[in-house]
Amino acid sequence: MAEKRWLTALSEGDPNALGGIYELYGERIFRYTFRMLGNRTDAEDATAETFLRVVRRSAELRADGAFRTWLFRIARNLCIDKLRQHKLMELPPDAQYSGAEERTTLRVTVHQALNDLPLEYREPLIYCDLEEMSAKEAADILKISVPALKSRLYRGRRALRDKLGSAMERTP
C-alpha cells in the first residue's frame, strides 16, 4: 500500500513524501489534465499546481481510500479554472498529441470531436472510457449520482458518435 505509506509520511512532514506521491499519480494526473485542457503546457502547469495543493492541504489528508477521488477533484477544479480563462482570452486548445501512433487521422479527429463536446458530456467520457475509472468513482469526483453519471456518459457517447460520423466509417 504505497499510497497509504506516502500519505502518512506527508502528514508527518516527511520531505520525500511528495516525490513518492508524484511518482504514484503524476502520470495519471498529467494525462487527465492534458485531456481536459488539450495542450501539454497547460497540463504541466495544472499537474504541478495539483500536487502543490496536496502539500498545502496535507493536514486534511486521510489515507482512507478516497485520496484518488480528492486528487482528481483538485485537478478538475484547476482545469475548469483554466478553461474559463481560455474562454475569456479566446485561446483555442491545441489538441496535438506527440507520438507517431497518436498522429493518425482518426485519433486527431476523435480528440477534436471530444474537445468540441460540452464539458457535461466530455468529462464522463474522459473518466470512464479514457481513464478507465468506475462509474462510482467518476460520479464521486463530479459529485453526482451514478445514474446521473451513466446518463451523461451514454449521451456523451452518442454525441461523439454523431460528431465522428463518416470519419469512423472511412477507417478500416
Next chain:
Amino acid sequence: MKNDLLKKLVDLYAGHELPSELEQEMEVAAVTDFAMKADMVSLRETVDTLQSDPGPEFTEESYQRILMKLYARGAAIQPKAPAPAHLQYHLPIQG
C-alpha cells in the same frame, strides 16, 4: 425479448456491460432490424475507439518540467532519478 426492449439496452451493449447471453440475443435480433444494428455497431465502435486511445505521452521532459515547477514554488520534492544531461541548465560559455 422484444426488440423494443432490446433497443433500450443498446447503450449497455456498446459499453460491454451486458452478460454474453443477452449480447447474443441482441445480435440475433439485429440481423433483421437494420436501424438497431447500425446503432449498436456505430456506438460500440465509438466506445472501442475511445477505450483503445493510448492518451498523451508523459514524456521525460514533461516529468522534469513539472518537477522544476514544484521546486520553483518551494515544494520539498526529491526526484527518484536525476534529470538527464540534456534537460539540465548550463551557463553559457564565456569566450
